[in-house]
Amino acid sequence: MRGVCALHRLAASRVLTPSGWRRDAHVVVDADAGTIVAVEPAAGTTPDRVIAPGFVDLQVNGIDDVDCARADGADWDRLDALLLAQGVTTWCPTLVTTALDRYQAPLDRVAAAMARPCTARPTIAGVHLEGPFLGGAPGAHPRQHIVPIDLAWLRALPEHVAMVTLGPEQPLAPDATRLLVERGVLVSVGHTTATHAEVDATFAAGARMATHLFNAMTGLHHRTPGVAGAVLTHADACASLIADGVHVHPQMLALAAAVLGPDRTILVTDAVAWRAGTAGSIGLELRDGAPRLPDGTLSGSALTMDAAVRTCVDAGIDLAHALRAASTVPARVLGLDDRGRIEPGCRADLVALGQDLTVEQVLVAGVEAVG
Numbered sequence: 001m002r003g004v005c006a007l008h009r010l011a012a013s014r015v016l017t018p019s020g021w022r023r024d025a026h027v028v029v030d031a032d033a034g035t036i037v038a039v040e041p042a043a044g045t046t047p048d049r050v051i052a053p054g055f056v057d058l059q060v061n062g063i064d065d066v067d068c069a070r071a072d073g074a075d076w077d078r079l080d081a082l083l084l085a086q087g088v089t090t091w092c093p094t095l096v097t098t099a100l101d102r103y104q105a106p107l108d109r110v111a112a113a114m115a116r117p118c119t120a121r122p123t124i125a126g127v128h129l130e131g132p133f134l135g136g137a138p139g140a141h142p143r144q145h146i147v148p149i150d151l152a153w154l155r156a157l158p159e160h161v162a163m164v165t166l167g168p169e170q171p172l173a174p175d176a177t178r179l180l181v182e183r184g185v186l187v188s189v190g191h192t193t194a195t196h197a198e199v200d201a202t203f204a205a206g207a208r209m210a211t212h213l214f215n216a217m218t219g220l221h222h223r224t225p226g227v228a229g230a231v232l233t234h235a236d237a238c239a240s241l242i243a244d245g246v247h248v249h250p251q252m253l254a255l256a257a258a259v260l261g262p263d264r265t266i267l268v269t270d271a272v273a274w275r276a277g278t279a280g281s282i283g284l285e286l287r288d289g290a291p292r293l294p295d296g297t298l299s300g301s302a303l304t305m306d307a308a309v310r311t312c313v314d315a316g317i318d319l320a321h322a323l324r325a326a327s328t329v330p331a332r333v334l335g336l337d338d339r340g341r342i343e344p345g346c347r348a349d350l351v352a353l354g355q356d357l358t359v360e361q362v363l364v365a366g367v368e369a370v371g
Contacts (some may be wrong), residue, residue, distance in 0.1 A: 006031040008366070011042050012352060016227040016323055017342050018039040022120035027051055029348040034365030036348050048362060050319070053327035053340045054089025054349030058186075058210070058240060058266065059128055060162060061094045061280070062273030062300075068093040069106045069280040075180075076113040080121040084369045086304035087351035089317055089361045090123045090331065090339060092163055094270075096280040097131030097141040100153055111160055120369035124348075126162025130211065133176065135167020136193035139280055140320035149176045161185060162334060165211040166202075168194035168227075181206035186334055187322045188240075191216045192227050199230040208333055209238040212270055213256055215247050215298065232259045238333050240266040243311040244303040246290040250315035253304035256326075257317045266333065269310045272300030310357045319357075 009026040017039055024046045028037040062068050063082045066075045070091070083091055091112050095103065107127060116123045131141055133149045149172040154164075163186040166173055177187045189202055190211030210217070210231040218226030220249040231237050239260055243253055247270075257265050274291045284291040284299040291299045305326055312322035331340025339347040352361035352371070361371035 007037060009040075010051055010350065010352065010361070010363070011046040012049045013046045014050045015342060016050065016052045016320055018233045018328075027342060027348075027350060028243070029350075029363065029366045031348075031366040034348055034367070036342060036344055036346050038344055039342060046339070047170060048355055050323075050353045050357070051342070052351055052353065053342055054351050054362065054364065055087045055326045056090040056125075056330040056334070056340060057083070057088045057269055057271075057305055058092045058330050058334065059094050059130070059227055059268040059270045060091050061096060061130075061271060062276070062278070063271050065273055065275040067273035067276055067278050067280070068110070068326055069095055069098075070278070071113070072109050076116070077121075083122045084362050085359060085363075087304045087326075087353070087362055088122055088305050089349035089351070089362065090125050090336065092125055092128040092334075093106045094128040094130050096282060097134060097138075098281055099145050100132065100141070100147070100150065100314045103129070107158055107161070111158065114160060118365075120364045120367040122364065123152045125336060126165040128165070129157075129161060130165045130190070133164075133170055133173075134191035135169045136214040137191050137218070139191055139286070140279070140293055140297050141191060142281060149173065153181060154179055157253050159183075163188060165190040167192040168198040168202040168207075171251045172201050176343065177202055177205035177207050184335065188228070189231070193218050194227055196225065196230045200234070203234055203237055208236070209240065209266065211240055212242050212247065212268065213239040214252060215242060216223040232256065238266050238329060240330075242270045242301055242303065243267055243308040243315075244269075244290065245311055246288075246306040247298060247301065250311070253312065254315045254317055257312065257321060262318075262321045262324050263329065265321065266330045267305065267312070267322070267325045268330075269303040269305055269308060270301050271303055274300070274302045306353065306357065306359050309353075313357065
């Protein structure tokens with residue numbers, strides 16, 4: 001029988017719970033079990049800060065000088081530290097489009113990173129394959145490696161692939177979606193010029209979100225709603241947004257959040273190893289506020305998740321909405337029911353933000369990782 005649990009209390013002037021803000025409260029954490037025990041009223045003065053669920057980033061190609069496609073050994077420790085500094089406690093290393101026979105090595109390296117001893121490090125939920133089965137809006141992805149869907153290749157993917165972005169205009173997109181969903185993989189539509197009917201067919205087959213809304217897809221027009229319009233008006237579709245002030249204008253960011261609401265909005269960084277100048281086999285350089293190809297095409301971001309939350313708030317989006325988009329909604333859509341909420345029994349992945357919404361403290365499964 002277990003002994004007396006080690007309870008810790010984190011105090012804040014505002015704590016974001018599923019039912020809304022709790023003012024002047026303690027989050028009580030069982031550090032041994034790594035779970036939240038309670039949210040209780042604080043007896044005295046509390047620090048003027050916000051406590052939210054730890055952030056969940058579904059799209060990280062790399063950060064700073066470390067590319068996820070090449071990361072090995074100590075590179076993963078550096079990625080852990082860079083993610084924790086921005087409040088991310090769960091994430092998906094993302095592999096961009098390359099030749100089919102070049103995925104195995106980075107997939108193996110991610111598997112090795114996932115097998116490391118569990119300490120106060122962000123959880124790798126699994127790999128996000130952004131490609132190679134994309135559609136008519138490749139963006140920075142190498143066109144020569146965008147190929148027709150290969151169902152046998154998808155069947156052979158290892159279990160730690162958690163998410164796949166594909167183009168709905170691919171003839172086998174519904175079949176691929178059903179195959180992946182049966183395996184528990186999150187399917188997202190993206191890099192696409194598909195028709196409204198093709199998008200609907202992919203959602204009907206089980207796709208649940210769109211990758212970086214507005215970017216690398218047909219946009220809104222009053223006579224042609226495009227992929228963006230199909231996603232925004234699909235009641236069950238979530239959509240991710242890159243809130244760096246470059247990929248999406250603040251007014252469009254606010255419009256998307258208003259239409260999607262707090263249950264369908266997801267924030268991603270789509271961060272790349274901008275200092276290293278690569279995303280997989282793609283060469284890039286930081287210019288005019290974002291990584292770009294030599295011709296100016298956007299190629300990921302240099303964004304952090306806490307900065308994405310601040311950008312949303314500056315655009316007029318409610319703070320609770322922005323924080324849920326960075327935590328609760330991505331956790332839910334990925335099927336991680338044990339996190340993304342501050343309530344008893346949930347995993348104690350928590351981030352505390354100061355008055356300026358910068359990261360002050362991070363807990364991973366009840367263990368302090370930043371603070």
